[in-house]
Amino acid sequence: xxxxxxxxxxxxxxxxxxxxxxxxxxxxxxxxxxxxxxxxxxxxxxxxxxxxxxxxxxxxxxxxxxxxxxxxxxxxxxxxxxxxxxxxxxxxxxxxxxxxxxxxxxxxxxxxxxxxxxxxxxxxxxxxxxxxxxxxxxxxxxxxxxxxxxxxxxxxxxxxxxxxxxxxxxxxxxxxxxxxxxxxxxxxxxxxxxxxxxxxxxxxxxxxxxxxxxxxxxxxxxxxxxxxxxxxxxxxxxxxxxxxxxxxxxxxxxxxxxxxxxxxxxxxxxxxxxxxxxxxxxxxxxxxxxxxxxxxxxxxxxxxxxxxxxxxxxxxxxxxxxxxxxxxx
Amino acid sequence: xxxxxxxxxxxxxxxxxxxxxxxxxxxxxxxxxxxxxxxxxxxxxxxxxxxxxxxxxxxxxxxxxxxxxxxxxxxxxxxxxxxxxxxxxxxxxxxxxxxxxxxxxxxxxxxxxxxxxxxxxxxxxxxxxxxxxxxxxxxxxxxxxxxxxxxxxxxxxxxxxxxxxxxxxxxxxxxxxxxxxxxxxxxxxxxxxxxxxxxxxxxxxxxxxxxxxxxxxxxxxxxxxxxxxxxxxxxxxxxxxxxxxxxxxxxxxxxx
Numbered sequence: 001x002x003x004x005x006x007x008x009x010x011x012x013x014x015x016x017x018x019x020x021x022x023x024x025x026x027x028x029x030x031x032x033x034x035x036x037x038x039x040x041x042x043x044x045x046x047x048x049x050x051x052x053x054x055x056x057x058x059x060x061x062x063x064x065x066x067x068x069x070x071x072x073x074x075x076x077x078x079x080x081x082x083x084x085x086x087x088x089x090x091x092x093x094x095x096x097x098x099x100x101x102x103x104x105x106x107x108x109x110x111x112x113x114x115x116x117x118x119x120x121x122x123x124x125x126x127x128x129x130x131x132x133x134x135x136x137x138x139x140x141x142x143x144x145x146x147x148x149x150x151x152x153x154x155x156x157x158x159x160x161x162x163x164x165x166x167x168x169x170x171x172x173x174x175x176x177x178x179x180x181x182x183x184x185x186x187x188x189x190x191x192x193x194x195x196x197x198x199x200x201x202x203x204x205x206x207x208x209x210x211x212x213x214x215x216x217x218x219x220x221x222x223x224x225x226x227x228x229x230x231x232x233x234x235x236x237x238x239x240x241x242x243x244x245x246x247x248x249x250x251x252x253x254x255x256x257x258x259x260x261x262x263x264x265x266x267x268x269x270x271x272x273x274x275x276x277x278x279x280x281x282x283x284x285x286x287x288x289x290x291x292x293x294x295x296x297x298x299x300x301x302x303x304x305x306x307x308x309x310x311x312x313x314x315x316x317x318x319x320x321x322x323x324x325x326x327x328x329x
Numbered sequence: 330x331x332x333x334x335x336x337x338x339x340x341x342x343x344x345x346x347x348x349x350x351x352x353x354x355x356x357x358x359x360x361x362x363x364x365x366x367x368x369x370x371x372x373x374x375x376x377x378x379x380x381x382x383x384x385x386x387x388x389x390x391x392x393x394x395x396x397x398x399x400x401x402x403x404x405x406x407x408x409x410x411x412x413x414x415x416x417x418x419x420x421x422x423x424x425x426x427x428x429x430x431x432x433x434x435x436x437x438x439x440x441x442x443x444x445x446x447x448x449x450x451x452x453x454x455x456x457x458x459x460x461x462x463x464x465x466x467x468x469x470x471x472x473x474x475x476x477x478x479x480x481x482x483x484x485x486x487x488x489x490x491x492x493x494x495x496x497x498x499x500x501x502x503x504x505x506x507x508x509x510x511x512x513x514x515x516x517x518x519x520x521x522x523x524x525x526x527x528x529x530x531x532x533x534x535x536x537x538x539x540x541x542x543x544x545x546x547x548x549x550x551x552x553x554x555x556x557x558x559x560x561x562x563x564x565x566x567x568x569x570x571x572x573x574x575x576x577x578x579x580x581x582x583x584x585x
Contacts, residue, residue, distance in 0.1 A: 177434075177442025177455060184424040184435045190386070191422035191495075195436040195502045196410035251426070321428050323480045324463055 009152045011265060016159035017221040018264040022244045022256050023170045024213030028090075029242070030250035030319075031174050032206045033186030035107035037238055038093045038114035039214060042086040044121075044233040046215030047222035049085035051134045053078035054223075065129045079162075079219050086215015087208045094207030098200055114235045122230045133229020136222070159220050166213055167253070173209055174253055182206060183251065236298070240268065243301045247308050249315030258316055263301065271297040335398050337362045337506050337537045338383070338414075344391035345375075345382050352378040354561030355392065360506065365528060365538040367552035367569070369545065371581060374558040376541045377419050377510055383539070384416040384508050385409045396506070411438065413505035417512060419541075421491040423498075425484030429475060432483050432494050433466040434459075436501040462501075469497050472527070474520065489515040496524065500531075507538040513547055525551055545569065557581070 021043055028034045052069035060070070073081070093113050097106035122131045173179060182202060185192045189199050222228045240263060248259020274280050274293040284292045308315060336359035345353040353375045360366040368376050381387040383394055385406040394402045401409060406416075424432050440462075441447040442455035452459075470476045473493050478486065483494060496512050513521045528538065528551055542548050548555055549569040557565045557572060559581035565572055572578050 172448050172451065176447075176452065177440045177459065178448060180427065180431055180435050181440075181443055183426050184432075187424040187426050188422045190406070191418065191424065192435075193406040194384070194386075194410055194416050194418070194422075195498060196407050196415075196438060198407050319426060321426075321431060321480075321482070324428075324430050324467070325479065 006152070009156055011269060012156045013159050013221070013224045014269070015261065015265055016156075016163045017217045017224075018241070018244070018260050019163055019257055020166050020213050020217035020220070022241050022248075022260040022264075023166060023253065024090075024210035024217070025238075025241045026245045026250065026253065026256040027170060027173055027182075027213070028206055028210040030245050030252070030256065031179065031186065032182045032203060033103065033189075034094065034097065034203055034206065035103050036093060036097075036110050036207075036210070037107045037235070037242075038110035038112075038117070039210070039241060040233045040235060040238040041093060041114050041117045042090045042211040042214030043218035043221075043237075044117070044228070045089035045211075046082035046086040046218030047228045047232070048121075048128055048134070048218075049215070050078045050082040050219035050222050051136055051228055052128070053081045054136055055134070065132070065134055066126045067128050067134055068126070075223065079216070079223070082219025083212045083215040086218060087212040090207040090209075090211015090214065091204055093211075094204050098203060111235060114238065118230050118233065118235070129229075131230055133227055133231070135227040155224060159224075162216055162220060166216060169209070170213065170253060173206070174251075186251075239305075240264065240301060243305045245315075246305055246313075247315055249317040249319060251319035252315065252317045255315050255317030255319075262316075263304075267300055267304075268297045271300070336360055337397060338539065339395040339398075340379075340383060340392070341395070342392040343379065343382060343389055343394065345378055345387060346390055351561050353382060353389075356556075356558065356561070356563045357392075358556045358563060358566060360537050360539050361554070362537055363532050363535050364553045365532055365540055365551045367548040367555040368539060368541045368558065369543075369548055369555060370558035370564070373560075375561040376558055379558065380416065380508050380510055380539070380541055384414065386416070410502060410504075413503070414508065415499045415502045415504035415506075416508035417492075417495045417499050417510055419510040421488065421495045421515075423483040423486070423491045423494050425482065427483055428480050429483055429486065429490075429494055430463070430466050430470060430479040433469060433497050433501045434462050436498040437462045437465075438503055466497075466501065469500065473497055473523075487515075489517060489520070492516060493520065493524075505536065507536060509538060510541045511543060512540070513542060513544060521547070545573075 025036065025039045028036045028039065052067050053071050053073045055070045056072040057070040058066055093110055096113055097109045121128050124130065128134060181197055185197060185199055185202055193199055244259040244263040245256050247262060248257065249255025271293050274296060280293055284290055338360040341357050342355045343353055344351065344355055356379060368379065370376050382389045385404050388403050393400060396412060396414060424435065427435065440455065441458050447455045467476065470479055475490065475493060478490065483491065486494065492512065492515055499507055513524065516524065525547060532538065540552060552569060555567065555569045555572055556563055557578050564581055565575055565578050
């Protein structure tokens with residue numbers, strides 16, 4: 001497998017896992033109006049759950065990393081565990097922001113949950129090996145007896161299959177009567193309550209579904225990259241997903257998919273190639289900022305978010321509603 | 330179920346204060362089945378606050394609210410709505426991202442597509458119910474002269490149209506008691522007249538209403554009974570024609 005072919009595999013796995021995560025965040029934020037700035041924690045929960053389910057007991061692995069659990073379970077079970085973990089954590093985050101909290105306070109409460117979770121995992125080393133994070137070897141445990149090249153492409157297939165399944169589940173929530181009801185909750189929760197909608201139950205169901213998508217994303221990602229640490233799920237990662245949702249088109253599943261491709265692949269991966277531009281290299285040296293091109297990705301993201309909120313708040317593909325025929329007769 | 334002979338709504342010694350201000354100061358009245366009761370009074374009399382407490386939008390600080398003889402005091406708005414108490418707001422609230430017709434559809438009670446089985450089963454399960462709802466919503470839009478706005482996003486409607494959407498939405502929820510906060514404000518005179526006729530027609534079908542309204546002529550035409558509020562208290566109660574002659578009502582509420 002050549003370097004470029006391997007890079008393509010990496011991009012496809014990233015795209016798949018980012019799509020799952022962005023869909024989940026769009027369901028919560030774009031469709032239901034829950035500004036979950038702690039969304040990355042559901043992804044982290046999925047990843048950690050996957051890791052501790054796949055690994056054997058800490059002692060059996062040589063004791064070089066500490067963690068709870070260690071069940072030595074096969075890939076499909078560990079993936080399911082990741083999905084469940086993401087879902088549970090999604091509900092827990094949701095509870096913090098549920099009660100009569102204005103959306104901006106809700107967003108901050110959830111951001112705080114994200115920071116707290118990272119702090120706890122970092123500080124409590126026996127829990128999930130703290131700042132050093134956890135490593136799983138070998139990767140792709142289910143296919144370890146096969147040629148690595150085949151394994152990688154099989155894995156792309158697995159990610160694609162989960163994406164298709166995830167998209168079908170997502171569409172069940174974003175279309176039809178329930179999709180309409182969730183958007184009503186987003187537009188005016190009091191008016192929605194006045195026609196009998198139970199806001200709390202609806203939001204928690206959405207947090208569970210969105211969290212499940214996040215959990216799937218985290219589990220699939222960690223199974224591929226083979227390690228997970230607090231650095232991988234800093235709160236800013238939620239902002240990258242949020243940019244994908246806003247730029248793509250809040251509440252529009254296809255729009256958000258386009259936004260994810262644009263943000264996660266074209267921009268965040270694209271900036272890596274700026275390292276090869278001699279002029280930029282020179283500027284980096286001149287300013288003594290070796291990570292300039294990396295940071296450039298975040299600067300572009302922030303700028304895009306602001307520009308879209310100002311000039312095209314509906315995103316690239318605006319939310320579209322079904323037509324029932326407005327003309328008399 | 331409670332007694333079907335007594336009033337549909339009974340309010341007893343209801344109290345609501347904001348800080349030191351007693352916005353609603355121990356009011357009592359009843360809404361009889363199949364009638365429209367008016368709630369009038371000068372600005373700041375506490376009408377909207379009373380409506381908000383009755384609807385479960387604000388928790389009361391005292392007193393009781395009985396629906397069909399059953400105590401529903403302090404129940405949240407969505408639970409009251411499911412028991413048939415549906416309200417509109419003083420400032421019209423529409424679901425701006427939804428279309429006009431969707432604003433109506435979303436209000437229909439017991440939608441299969443909102444249940445777990447509906448989510449799993451998909452359109453096969455809820456498709457039939459949905460087409461019936463669409464027909465009903467179209468009929469209502471036609472009755473309100475807004476059929477051509479069906480697919481318009483609700484945020485683009487005019488103030489009066491939004492108010493009409495809110496009323497239609499409340500009716501789609503199949504209420505037994507409607508709490509209406511100035512439903513005529515901002516409507517064209519012809520639509521107001523139409524709406525009055527529609528309200529009267531609905532009471533013949535058994536619907537009861539509590540109506541907060543500024544136009545006393547409207548109140549006189551629609552309401553069998555009128556409750557006059559001033560400074561958080563019930564000042565008088567009776568038919569509009571007799572209230573107009575009462576001195577204390579005239580003093581509190583300069584009747585035009």
